[in-house]
Amino acid sequence: MVSKLDQLRQMSVVVADTGDIDAVSQLKPVDCTTNPTLVLKAVSLPRFAETLDEAVAWGRAQSGTPAAVAGAVADRLAVSVGAALTALVPGRVSTEVDADLSFDTAATVDKARAVIAAYAARGIGRERILIKVAATWEGIRAAEVLQSEGIDCNLTLIFSRLQAIAAADAGAFLISPFVGRILDWYVKSTGKTFTPEEDPGVQSVREIYRTFKAHGIRTVVMAASFRNPGEIEALAGCDRLTISPALLETLAADNGPLERRLSPDAAEGDVPARIVLDERAFRWGMNEDAMATEKLAEGIRLFARDLATLRALVAGRLAD
Template sequence: MNQLDQLKKYTKVVIDSGDIQNIKKYKPFDATTNPSLILKAINMKEYSYLVKKSIIYSKKKGGSIKKKINRAVDKIIVSIGVEILKKIPGVISSEVDSRLSFNTQDSIKKAKKIIYMYENEHGIDRSRVLIKLASTWEGIQAAKLLEKENIHCNLTLLFSFAQAKACAESNVFLISPFVGRIYDWYRINYPSIKYNILNDEGVNSVKKIYKYYKKYSYNTIIMGASFRNKNQILSLSGCDCLTISPDLLKELESNNETFTRQLFPTKKIFNKPKNKLSKFEFEILHNKDLMAVEKLSEGIKQFSLDQIALEKIIEKNM
């Protein structure tokens, strides 16, 4: 049995890709997308027709050029999600425009628009869609309200324990701690340290969240993301979910060495803390972590740039 098949015994494996061919090949349960992956996907031949269809769809709806572009981008995101859902049994994560990361109401509005398109234009029930939002305080509050309307959310760009704690207290459906990006930050800022899997801060951050969630029996699902190597993945075997790039899925599939499951739910459950983080407490705790502050800002900026690049492609074709 290869390592990918072994991993699937302990953890739900999710593919971090918009490439239909890779999804068909690795047969993941769920799939995740983001603006970077959508941007990459629309340059593939198999998706070129979706760009044309999205532009035609948007033009028929009318409105200003800006509205047409925004509508076409939303349609592409949803259309790619629909195509992926045809190949998997589980859910697709579709991301809200990162430029809305600090605006709760606009994030909610965009999320509902995406869900409306899935349900009313493609017949896909909302239970098969996760709305991806950045783990800012405003994003977490948007998710808290969306969850009450049975719109499940995937809180992404999660780097600090403050973000994880606030998500659990807001009954967010799923979080995506970014293992590799945390690892990158420490390697760049502390280059003299010899890093291994034991002092990998990205891996250890997910382990800390996992232990905390299981200790207090929070329902929020933990999905480790953004891996740099196979050992990071195997060190988190037993985590609720892991979203993995096609390159690392291939590496796992080609290795038949056995490994030992690393994460197990705690046997003793405690009552949840009564005091929830306020916005002030969240900001204080989050901002104590320089890595988290820098990586969250960087992630929002990069996804925003990819969103803009996507809009420019639509505008050019329109």
């Protein structure tokens, strides 16, 4: 029998949402995506003990304030984890720009260029990397600059079609609309239980996908943040799906049939009009969408918190 994971691979590009080398080796995704949370988890594993030691030793040879050196070592660790993943997947690895730069276009651009240069120093070309940036107005503007320089971007923390369209207008290579975090918000705010078909996160991604395909938008749609296999199955056929190892294993163990739910050829009918956005329209639209505003802010805070934890871990090691 063919597993649901193997069936899914015939419909969508499967991406591993992890920094776990063993999981990537076993599950063989095409791409990998990381974030500060996943890098923090990765460097706590025995497999990355030498990587952490190397980065700390490198940091001790750098000049600058303790905070600046700790930040540089954290950046080096993120690239080290990403480099290890590029050796295991045939496609791309997403590496996230610091969440605390989410509202600073110039600093995001500078950091992205530095990340690409760090990969290049290890012999890894930019065609293997996606720069992951939060889909704030400032982050989207940074992606516009980076895309013009041939640096492909993954606009993350997408919670609304408005963010998705703005990212596409900026020429983003890929967007990551979140599913499970949208569901979390609606479950908390309404107290309801949703089936996969009713799931507000699933509905959001479907609307974005249909809009992009109907209007010929080339930006890749990669659904992310899944809470259960039903959400994944409800989006089978989406361009890409980034999935945690636990859910990948669940799909690999299930030999039931899997129906394709999204297809470029079926993205017709009642499709929302292609909206035109300037900064005022974007900010007002986000202000009017409580869920998108709250989940974007929360996502940035959580990634910034884990980045701060990683920097504190590094600072502690540097001080030993």
